[in-house]
Amino acid sequence: MIRHQDDHLIHCQRCQDQLQYLINEVKDHHITRGSLLKLVEHETESSVPARAVGASILPTPFPKARYDEAIELQQAYCELYMRVASDPDWLYKVLEPLKNHDRFFDVLWEVYEKVREAGAVQNVVCCVFRNDYMIHQPPDQSEAELKQVEMNTFSCAGAAHAERIANVHKHLARVRDCETGPSSSSSTALPSNGNVSSIVDMLQTAHTIYTSRNPTPHQKCILITVQPFNFNVADERPIELALWDANIPCYRVEWRTLVSHTTLTSDHTLLFKPPFGSAEREVSVLYYRGGYVIEEYKPSGRELRIRLEISRAIKCPDILTHLAGFKTVQAALTESGALERFLPDQPENVQRIRRTFMHMQALDTTPRGRHFRATATYEPCSLNQPAVHMPSQPSDPGGGGWVLKPNRDGGGHNVYRAAILPFLRSQPEEGWGKYTMMQMIEPPATEGTLMASEGLYHGAVISELGVLGTCVWERKEGGGVGVVMNEVGGWTFKTKPVGVDEMSVVKGFGCFDCPMLAD
Amino acid sequence: MIRHQDDHLIHCQRCQDQLQYLINEVKDHHITRGSLLKLVEHETESSVPARAVGASILPTPFPKARYDEAIELQQAYCELYMRVASDPDWLYKVLEPLKNHDRFFDVLWEVYEKVREAGAVQNVVCCVFRNDYMIHQPPDQSEAELKQVEMNTFSCAGAAHAERIANVHKHLARVRDCETGPSSSSSTALPSNGNVSSIVDMLQTAHTIYTSRNPTPHQKCILITVQPFNFNVADERPIELALWDANIPCYRVEWRTLVSHTTLTSDHTLLFKPPFGSAEREVSVLYYRGGYVIEEYKPSGRELRIRLEISRAIKCPDILTHLAGFKTVQAALTESGALERFLPDQPENVQRIRRTFMHMQALDTTPRGRHFRATATYEPCSLNQPAVHMPSQPSDPGGGGWVLKPNRDGGGHNVYRAAILPFLRSQPEEGWGKYTMMQMIEPPATEGTLMASEGLYHGAVISELGVLGTCVWERKEGGGVGVVMNEVGGWTFKTKPVGVDEMSVVKGFGCFDCPMLAD
Known part of the structure; x- marks a missing residue:
């Protein structure tokens, strides 16, 4: 029985039946497609129970013009951040007040300094950026504005989950369309999602660059560093599998075991011991899906991160790009002149980006x-x-x-x-x-139906759009950036009941969703 | 810690590490690919926990010559069963002793008689056959023989699970090959598996025949009938999704709600009320994934089955083919002259099939x-x-x-x-x-490593090979069969510890596996 937010029943029996149909569909698709979180605490040596990620039952309306704006802005935004992440002096000026107050900054900046002292041997960087937005429209404002929540530069999660839920909604919209004919909620109103292949394309591009520039006898491979007791494997594994399908060996290694699985040669080549073969492999790209909380850096994590960062492997992303994702940096970019410093040649983009800033x-x-x-x-x-x-x-x-x-x-x-x-x-x-x-940000509430582990919710909701940017760039001698790849890599879309502040699906706030683009 | 069947530890640390690596891989692939069973008893209105199906950690050796024999025999075996299922007189003679003793026979035969009285309006039938085999090699016998366990004709399960586990093993073998170079355990020794697409091709063929012969204004659709409280959705849903991807509307309906979702017109057209649209759809093919236990037939299930069987929809499979799967029929086919009756034109196949029979x-x-x-x-x-x-x-x-x-x-x-x-x-x-x-059957034990929900097992195992046959045929006036499609549709491979008699992965006996074909 589905209840409305105000505890009114949905009275129409046909609507109830349709919702029940959709709920059953979404549940089964969760299991069949792997829209799941591992219940790590219940794992045994031979079994691995799982639960479904939170998901919407129906796509949630989102203004098409604002969606288009976010997509169109993404390359400029990513270029901005590539340049920010290649300007350590500016970053230090911005972040220096954190010194001795923000332990995570202290650790990461020390890593950066050690890398600088050791001499960087890899000037190519890649990154999956995720630029999160909400619609800002206070009650007395007629215009819906696109406003940035935050820019994520490190270990962005949710891409595979988002793609799966988007595909479920695309499928269910196809079923509806097939029965009722095209309408405003047609599958054509739901944007396509190719998150995983975009990330894989980017990692493949970086791998190819590394391989062509380092014609050593070692076979090359990509490493994905992950957290131990990882519940979000279904978000990470599709990337790894797709790399193997592209004939790129890819191994996933827990952060804490990276030390015993890798060696750094005197010329900064990072070698990895694979599980079966006797020959070590040379790490072309290091894709971080761990290393984003301070606890991972003590006591030996800092030394590990330094080893990884001073290696020749292309980092996704490197230490400076990691630091560029600090909220302090986001705030500094709202200051007068900051955007102009990094995008001096793009005055129009500067204006468009600035319009997405909140105070x-x-x-x-x-x-x-x-x-x-x-x-x-x-x-x-x-x-x-x-x-x-x-x-x-x-x-x-x-x-x-x-x-x-x-x-x-x-x-x-x-x-x-x-x-x-x-x-x-x-x-x-x-x-x-x-x-x-x-x-x-004050988003206008829309109506939505959500299935979170706590229960079904039908009522006022607000959504967050994340736009993925898949980028590869080269730091030039004496500063500056040579962009090798800057693609709009896809999107995530998360929806939560009005009144819930946080947005993290895996932590139980909000649900993966699909925008229904409307005028 | 992995223990051998005799409770010896696996002593080599490297072997332990590799096994642990493989276990982690298989667990994560289970979640990511949906190799899962729904924990129906713990389902709530908004959540659906799941557990992994039992699976082997490593492929299990199986003699290549016997695998090839099973594959090569499949079309003849399917032709045999298509002919058996089109010979009601012979079937009745064989099954008649069950009358008044086997309640399920009584129900199904009554259904058949009602259909015959009503006059069949559809002479096309389709079926997913699964022919199960084991290797027979008593201790003092040098030759490994292929012996039939049983022929399944109705609601064969496991095709999608088998394909997923096969793909996991293919992937893991690719990883090993990539590190150690080709060997006897190379991915090339693991047969490919296209179960789902084979079943979909067959359903599509039947759908196309129906649609071309019934140019009515109704839109056509395929119905999959499923059991309520169904834990095996991950085995069924991929077929449904693939049909939609082929632009064939396909709906899954619980056996008990079929009555309210369908109507039978006076000309025996079966109409289905879809969840969203107002126009009824005409059922082209009815794919049974429910209706195989007597409990489903009382009290109203028998009337439902009669309604479905007398409809014009092509049944996958129909009532006679269902009855042809009885063990009584399998035994009757071992009798002298039985094979010759059905395959008079194929003396060589008769001999080859007979060699696979146990007493x-x-x-x-x-x-x-x-x-x-x-x-x-x-x-x-x-x-x-x-x-x-x-x-x-x-x-x-x-x-x-x-x-x-x-x-x-x-x-x-x-x-x-x-x-x-x-x-x-x-x-x-x-x-x-x-x-x-x-x-x-006395299969020679091979060595295997299994991960069932009860625990890890490393030791002596025996395996069962199921060969899928995807068939469409037309019953001719006055008897006989016109074969429209008779394809080897793929395979399932299940392995259990020696000493376990039953083989049903979803019930906890045995594990899905992949054969490693060896000379």
């Missing part, structure tokens, strides 16, 4: 940072109407509130609205600089 | 049946050396014993060796005719 600022000790600190600690309005305190943006009428973000990936770490003030008060003020404050 | 006889009241009854109830040797009592086969040296089989599908119903005598004594003697006694 955002690291709580550092710069004048602007101090102003945001004052905003964050202005009690009377509990941060629900802070914009009136910002001279530069006096007229923000939305009052959607603010969110405080640490430089951490993976969801579940943000602090919202009225919780910010007590949270900051619980932290030493000299460490506030590691937090970035961002005006909250 | 087998329904415990009916014919002279031969009475002889087998005497054998079955000869106490001193508890059926372990019964062959000495068979004048026609006095020299059976194997002493592998006997198995008693009811006319039921799905595993778990057989009675083995010494258990036969007390079992028969517990049954009224007039009903013994519904059981078929078969000399047990």
Whole structure:
């Protein structure tokens, strides 16, 4: 029995039947296509139970013009980040306030410094960027704006899950179309998704570059580094399999066992011991799907990361690109002149990118940072109407509130609205600089039907569009970037009930979904 | 830690590491490819947990010559069964002793009689046959013989699971080959598997025949009838999806809800109400994946089956082909002259097929049946050396014993060796005719590594090869068969520890596997 958000039953029996049909379809497709998370805690030596990822039952409307805008912007956005990630001086200037306050920054920057001291032997980098957006449309605003949530540069997850759920919706829309004829919810309103093949194309491009430039006797291979006790194998394995199908050997190695499985030669070649053969293989590309939490770096993880980074293997992505994904960097790019620094030749793109920014600022000790600190600690309005305190943006009428973000990936770490003030008060003020404050996006609610492990939900929902960029570039001597590949690699689309702040499907917030593009 | 059957550890650390690598691979592939069974008892309205099917960790050796023999025999075997299933008089003669003793026969034969009375309007039939074999090689026999276990004609399961596990082994062999170079365990020693596309090709062929011969205004569709609370969706869904990909609408309907979802017109057209559209669709092909247990026929299942069978839809398979899968029929085909009756034009195939037969006889009241009854109830040797009592086969040296089989599908119903005598004594003697006694095949044990839900097993194993035949045929006026399609559709391969009698992966006996063909 499906209940509406307001606990009203869906009264029409035919609608109930159709929803039940769709629910059964989605459940079975989860099992058949592997839209699953491993229940690692229940794994035994011989069995591996799994549960379904959260998924929508019906595609959720999303304005086509904004979807198109996000797709069209992606290459400029990726070029921006490729250039940011190739400008260590600017990055250090931006990130330096984190020093001694943000442990993860300290670890990664130390890795970078060790790499610089050792002398980088690989100037080619690749990355799967995922640029997350929501629609911003406060109640009194007629125009739906595309606003950036964040740019993910490291170990972006969800690509394979997103593709599978998109394909389920494409299939179910095909079934509907076949019966009822084309309509506004036709399968043609659902964009195609080729996430996995895009990522594979990019890794293959990097592999080919490495192989052609390093004609050593060693056979080459790609390594995917993963977390131990990994529940998200169904998101990673399709990439590995597709690489083998393209005749590229690809091995997945747990972060903690990388030390015993690899050696670094004196000329910085990274060698891998494969499970069966006696001959070591040379690692062409190192694709990180682990190494994004501080716990992975102590005690020996830092040395491991240094070994990997100073190797000749092409990193997906390298340490600087990892650092470029910090929220602090995202905030710095909203500052006057920042975009122009990196895209001096693209004034139109600068304007278009800037239009996607929300107000955002690291709580550092710069004048602007101090102003945001004052905003964050202005009690009377509990941060629900802070914009009136910002001279530069006096007229923000939305009052959607603010969110405080640490430089951490993976969801579940943000602090919202009225919780910010007590949270900051619980932290030493000299460490506030590691937090970035961002005006909250106010998405217009649409209607959706979601199937999460906690239950079915039918009612008001909001969605987040992530656009994948698959890029390969070469750092030039003396700065600058030579772009080898810059493709729109696909998309992820996640939907959650209105009122849920976080968005991480694997952690139980939100569901994978498919946008139904509408005018 | 992997233990050998004799509880010896596998001592070589490298071997242990490689096995652990393979186990992790197989587990992850299970989740990623959907080699899963739905845990129906734990299903909620919004979640659907699943567990992995049993699978081997390494391919299991199987003699290439016997594999080739099974493949080469398949078309003749299928032609035999197509002809058997088109000879109701012979079938009735063979099955008549079951009357009033085998409830399932009574139901199905009544269905057949109602269909005959109503007048069949569809003379095209299709079927996925699965011919199961084991290798017979008693200890003192040098030659490995191919022996038939049974011919399945109705609702054969496991095709998609078999294909997925075969592909996992192909992939893992590719990984090994890539590291160590070709060897006797190379991926080339593993046969390819295209089960799903073969079944889909057959259904598509039948659909095309129906559509071309019935140019009605109704849109056509294929129906798959399934059991409720179905745990094996991952075996069925790929077929349905592939049909949609071939632009053939295909719906899956639970057996018990078929009544409300279909109507039969006065001209025997079967119409289906699709979930979304208002226009009914005409069923071209009815693919049974349910309806194989007596419980499904009471109280209303019999009327439903009659409605389906008298419809114009092409049945996969029809009632007579269903009946042709009875063990009683299999035993009757071992009788002198039976093969010659159906394959009078193929003396060579008759010989080849007969060589695959084990001694087998329904415990009916014919002279031969009475002889087998005497054998079955000869106490001193508890059926372990019964062959000495068979004048026609006095020299059976194997002493592998006997198995008693009811006319039921799905595993778990057989009675083995010494258990036969007390079992028969517990049954009224007039009903013994519904059981078929078969000399047990004595497969030579090979070594295997299995991952079933109960645990890992490394040790002596035996395997069963199932060969799929995908067939479409037309019954001719006055008897006879016009074969439209008779293809070797692929194979299943299941392996179990020595000492386990039953073979049903979904019920926990045995594991899906891939043969490693060896000289």
